[in-house]
Amino acid sequence: MEHQELEEKVIEKPSLIGMIMNPREQFERIRENPKIIVALLVVTFLTIVGLLMMVSAMDFIENDPALAGMSEEELLIVSIIGQITFVVIGIFTPVVMISITAIIIFILAKIVRSDVSFKQLFSLGTYAYFISVLGFLLNGLVMMILKTGDPETLFTSLNSVVNAEGVLGALLSNFEVFNIWYLVVLAIGLQVVAKFSKGLSWSIVIAFFIIGGVFSMAGAAAGSVLGV
Numbered sequence: 001m002e003h004q005e006l007e008e009k010v011i012e013k014p015s016l017i018g019m020i021m022n023p024r025e026q027f028e029r030i031r032e033n034p035k036i037i038v039a040l041l042v043v044t045f046l047t048i049v050g051l052l053m054m055v056s057a058m059d060f061i062e063n064d065p066a067l068a069g070m071s072e073e074e075l076l077i078v079s080i081i082g083q084i085t086f087v088v089i090g091i092f093t094p095v096v097m098i099s100i101t102a103i104i105i106f107i108l109a110k111i112v113r114s115d116v117s118f119k120q121l122f123s124l125g126t127y128a129y130f131i132s133v134l135g136f137l138l139n140g141l142v143m144m145i146l147k148t149g150d151p152e153t154l155f156t157s158l159n160s161v162v163n164a165e166g167v168l169g170a171l172l173s174n175f176e177v178f179n180i181w182y183l184v185v186l187a188i189g190l191q192v193v194a195k196f197s198k199g200l201s202w203s204i205v206i207a208f209f210i211i212g213g214v215f216s217m218a219g220a221a222a223g224s225v226l227g228v
Contacts, residue, residue, distance in 0.1 A: 014123070016042060016130045023185045026127055027192035034123035040094065043126060043133050048090030050136030054151045055086045057143035094133075098125040101186075101208075108204065109194055116194040124189045131185050135178025170220035174213040183209055 014029040016039055102121040109116050135156060143149030152173065153159050159172035183205040190201035 014127055019127055019130050023188055024192055027189045030123045031193045034120045036123050036126055039126045043129050044094045046133045047094050047136055048087055050140040051086040051090045053140030053144040055082050057147050057149050094129055098129055101125045114194050120193050124193045128186045128189055131182040132178055167217045167220045170216040171213055174216050
């Protein structure tokens with residue numbers, strides 16, 4: 001009887017919703033039974049929904065005064081192109097971000113001789129990314145309701161309070177509630193799934209946070225120079 005109960009526990013599937021209240025339990029399940037396809041499809045779909053809600057609140061004329069002279073038909077085409085662009089971004093962003101994260105951690109795992117598999121790490125990244133998706137959905141919903149907002153400055157980021165521009169704005173935007181929550185969850189996942197030490201796990205997520213901030217600031221600086 002005990003053996004049978006153990007088998008049932010081992011094959012139990014991780015839950016995306018469970019990542020909100022009990023991420024450690026989900027990571028324990030991922031360690032034993034990594035799942036990818038369904039979770040990846042769900043986070044991709046929800047990412048697209050969140051981004052479409054954001055784009056629905058955007059005022060294309062305000063963002064680009066050059067569009068002011070266009071007819072309604074031309075503006076409709078611009079709006080459709082914008083929506084299609086966000087859909088494409090929503091399709092590829094989760095896969096690319098999760099893959100990059102899994103590859104980097106997998107290389108580190110080989111260096112520290114962890115027995116974690118790439119499948120386990122990709123599953124870990126997929127379920128952890130669900131936290132980021134919640135941020136897309138919440139911000140998209142708020143933008144859609146208020147009919148205002150900028151996808152580059154989320155309401156849940158520090159920059160929504162300061163409203164800084166350029167490099168400083170990019171830095172403050174990196175201090176975002178769901179981004180920090182995601183990194184905390186990722187650190188827990190690395191300890192449970194990859195069996196990394198607490199120090200190594202937190203060093204990795206802090207490095208991710210710093211690198212993300214550097215890329216954001218570099219992009220903002222380049223945009224200022226190019227006048228974008």
